[in-house]
Structures are given as structure tokens and as C-alpha cells.
Amino acid sequence: LxxxxxxxxxxxxxxxxxxxxxxxxxxxxxxxxxxxxxxxxxxxxxxxxxxxLPTLKESTEQADTGHHTLIDALRHPHVLFGVLGIFFYVGGEVAIGSFLVNYLSMPDIGNMSEQAAANWVAYYWLGAMIGRFIGSALLARLSPRKLLAIFAAINMALVLTTMSTKGAVAMYSVVSIGLFNSIMFPTIFSLGIERMGPLTGKASSLLIMAIVGGALVPYVQGLFADRIGVQHAFFLPLLCYAYIVFYGLYGSRIKSDTPVAATH
Known part of the structure; x- marks a missing residue:
């Protein structure tokens, strides 16, 4: 057995x-x-x-004695969209990692034992680590917004590939997603707190709370997998990466030229 x-x-x-x-x-x-x-x-x-780590002061650009709430931070669109970005990114990443063993052990995908499939899960997370170093070098030369959108678009293509193919192609494409997940969390987080000044702490708290997506999205994908199959259920991470493309191109833009730290 x-x-x-x-x-x-x-x-x-x-x-x-x-x-x-x-x-x-x-x-x-x-x-x-x-x-x-x-x-x-x-x-x-x-x-x-x-x-x-250095202590984060309430004001990073000027003294401010006003009282700020989480709602104040959410009034800035790039923060609100960033919270959703973290939610969907962590949800999509964890959902794919959680279903890899079942997916790769399917006869028409990897046709391997669950023990062998578990080793490929390690490759998925290893790719994320390697991509982090590569991504750091690219971020020094390219716009973080554009690079975020490019990496998310590549992951959309990889998810579509693994949903529409079988065998080695489907197997390698799904594992390769980890490589392009690499820069997403730190980039979304940085863009979400950009120019928030005295609201930086509140915005950061909201972004951290959004990692609850890692618990909710895999659960929802499991419900779909029970009904339409594991392979087709990957449409949910596909939608998550589509949102991140939107965030990189549009949602992360700051709507005003006035520094946020100068307003209350």
C-alpha cells in the first residue's frame, strides 16, 4: 500500500x-x-x-498629534486596494500550495505517489525564495508597479496552462508559479503604505490582517474542487492574480499629488 x-x-x-x-x-x-x-x-x-528593528514613530514626515483610526487609512484607495491585494495574493499562494499534493498525484497530471508529490511542494516554495533574490535585483531597475503586474500576469498564464493541459506541462507550470509569487507580498505591502505618514501604522495593521485570505481562499477552492474537480478549481487563484494585475497597474496609484502625511 x-x-x-x-x-x-x-x-x-x-x-x-x-x-x-x-x-x-x-x-x-x-x-x-x-x-x-x-x-x-x-x-x-x-x-x-x-x-x-527601529521603532516606527507615529509620524514619519512631520509631527502630528491627531488621533487616527483604521477607517482613516481605508479612506485612501491605494490602501483599501492594497488590503484586498494582500488578501488575494496570500489566498492564491496558499491555495495552490495546499492543493499541490492532490493535484500532482492525479493520474493524468503527475501520476505519482503522495510522498513524491510532497517533494514538489518543496520546489514550489523554493522557487518563491529564489525568485525573491531575482526580484530584488529587478526592483532596483524597474517600476515596482509594473513588475508586480508583469509577475501576476505571468502567473495567470501559468495557471491557465496548468488548467488546460495534462502531464509534465501541467506539472511544471503549476510549480513554476512559486517563482513569480516571490516579490508580491513585499511589493503590495510597500505600495499600500506609500506616503501614508502618520497613518502608516494603521495602514500596516490593515495589510497584515488581510493575510486571513490564506485561510479563506483555500477553503472556498476546496468547495469548488469537490464540485468541479481539483484542476478546474484553480480558476480561483487565477482570479486572485488577475486582481493583482489590476492593483499593480491602477489600484496602487496614489490619487493626489499632495503627500498623505500633510493631510488629516
């Missing part, structure tokens, strides 16, 4: 004890990547704790 990926019909023919053993084996195949991710996050937390 450990070397085979069984269909629902085949699992139904097993005895209760064999089904329990098979499910336990399935769980063990994905433990390695997630344990590795937990270790990396733990080490990252220690690094952040030891690295002393």
Missing part, C-alpha cells in the same frame, strides 16, 4: 484496518515538508527577535 496511490473505489474495497493503515501512510508522506517548514519558520522567528 505504501508504494501505491489508490482510488476511492480501491480504498473502499479495503478492510477497515487496511483503510486506517493507508490513511496513516498518507499522513506520513506529507509530514517531512511541513516539519521542515516549521523549523525554518522557527529559525526565522529567532532571527527577527534578535534583529532589533
Amino acid at each position: 505504501s508504494a501505491a496511490v489508490l482510488s476511492a473505489e480501491q480504498i473502499g474495497k479495503l478492510s477497515p484496518a487496511e483503510q486506517l493503515a493507508y490513511r496513516a501512510q498518507e499522513a506520513q508522506t506529507v509530514q517531512g515538508p511541513y516539519l521542515g517548514l516549521a523549523v525554518v519558520l522557527f529559525l526565522l522567528a529567532i532571527f527577527v527577535y534578535l534583529f532589533r
